[in-house]
Amino acid sequence: MTRIGIVVGSTRPGRRGRAVAEWVASVAAQEQPEADFEIVDLADFALPLLDEEQPALFGRYGNAHTVRFAEAVSRYDGFVFVTPEYNHSIPGALKNALDFVYAEWNNKAAGFVGYGLHGATRAVEHLRLILAELRVATVRTQVALSLHHDFTFSAPTEPGAFTPGAHQHQTLSTLLADVVVWSRALQPVREGALA
Template identity: 45%
Template sequence: MNKLRTDMLNIAIIPGTSRPQALNPQIVSWAKDQLAGREDVRAEVVDFADFDLPLLDEVIPAGANMYQSDHTKAWGAKLAEFDAFIFVTPEYNHSISGSLKNALDFVATEFNHKVAGIVNYGADKGVRAAEHLRHILANYKLAVVRDQASFSLFTDVADGTFAPTDVSAAPFASMLTDLVSWGEALKSVREDSASEEQAA
């Protein structure tokens, strides 16, 4: 496993659905492109679909950090590498996808005292999915920045191709600014928390 640089903010971009032929990969790729060329961040797409997660099969709740299955251990270990996360979520039935919720239910402490940003999309720009996701992420002691990029299937997609308008895309920049500043600040919080645990 490659060791990530500690002088950069390591960001995982997490696709929000496992649905075949979804628009999601295009928006994930766009989000990663927005981070290209920056010297203060390192971005990697981390897809829960690559970890072959079944419907939640852990006997012990995730907060105990006593994973039994290899797929859970691998998923948790990968998330633990990162300082920050960008979730790219569609809106399904006024919420996030069931596959994303299932993936999140496997883990817990890997998100503690870190930061997240949200990119959401749907017929109504996916804003209800984003609000539901904020509630879920708060349970992980995961700070979510205020600004989010919200895209409409009617104005930001043309013939199945993601083509964001400037107005819709603009909030991504301010989201990223906060993501980086909060992410750097929270590194010290995690260090203090680790020191307290060792002293206990």
């Protein structure tokens, strides 16, 4: 069965990413039953700032936290990255996690669910460039959730409950189907890289 990790890209207290990832997992369970989707919350790994002596490209990980994270990433055939936009880019925690390992990301597919004032479109643009260097194939369709339209506000400046618009469901459905198809298509490439 194709395994897809739903990566929660923010570790900030009060983040909205976990609720968004749970929505992604819920829609995936209904619409992609032939694939196994699991939430991969970066907060659960508590990765420090990159502290490996050798570049990840060499695959010689010296720290237990890196080995644990590498094992988790390697289990998946593809990913859906759930990311907010911080200062026109991705959160530092997500960039740090991407830099920790290398081969474990290679030859897999990825899609994006961004959330922010402008749907995290600029963060996703940066993430696409980073993933290209990690040899990850990204799908075209992306979900851009607006803090103004897809979250209710509990105070004037504080987004509350996550309430995605109905149109977001169809976009997410297309994204999930694309990630599953591309993850399967890249399986021979992954197997060839391991041979």
